[in-house]
Amino acid sequence: MNNLNKNCAICGFLASKKFQIVETEYWKVDICQNQEYLGRSYVTLKRHCPDLSELTDMEWSDLKQLIIILEKVYKKTFDAAHFNWTCLMNDAYKENPPFPHVHWHLRPRYSHNVEFADIIFKDLEFGHHYARSTDRILDLPEKDLLKIVAEIKKHL
């Protein structure tokens, strides 16, 4: 993989396929350990790029196709009602100089409880802003994360 930055924590994570749901030519999707919203995941650009303004047209258009795929698969797999997409990159600005790397947080939102892998997932904030990870955490062990990934992959 080219165009990586040795100072960037996110570049360092791109090689790992363990928690990967899907990848395209330009983007990689991985399940997030905090599953307070079932299926919550990261959508990460596969090269180091500091902001949305600098994405290429190909990367931008590939992202649109990926959004279509992901929204469809989450509706099919867990009956998600809608989606919160955020591109923030705040953490990078804790450092000086910062090394931001474009990535999205995808939180599927649910109008009803979903039972999966013997866990009942509740979207306690449905219709409202998502809970930040400082408010509500549902960190799952690896075995449950991998079950969620496998279930989503079945419907891709």
Place this chain on the structure above:
Amino acid sequence: MNNLNKNCAICGFLASKKFQIVETEYWKVDICQNQEYLGRSYVTLKRHCPDLSELTDMEWSDLKQLIIILEKVYKKTFDAAHFNWTCLMNDAYKENPPFPHVHWHLRPRYSHNVEFADIIFKDLEFGHHYARSTDRILDLPEKDLLKIVAEIKKHL
């Protein structure tokens, strides 16, 4: 304007130019009353469309050009450090049936205080998740909002 939905609160707001910063063929940008992050604004699709998956290729590509314009103008006008882009549409799901309408929240983020219109704007959460409007509000009167809009427009 075509393709509006009479049940949608956002469609109803599209005609107003009062707090508009800029518009493109497909998107309209308006200043938000809550200026806890100086320049915070809404980027709204000019037709009723319920989710990102259903944007046309033209709308998606126009959004990318607008992101470039806005990030540049906020850096130039107020020296913003970076940007939080979110597409949530939670409010629509308070209703049943919901009438979501694609729009983005743009929060410029600042590593330093900015004085403008005799107000000192502080990004108290820089490097961290933005404060939700339930946490921190800086609702400005119309005259100050219009000063901010005018200042941004100068640099467009």
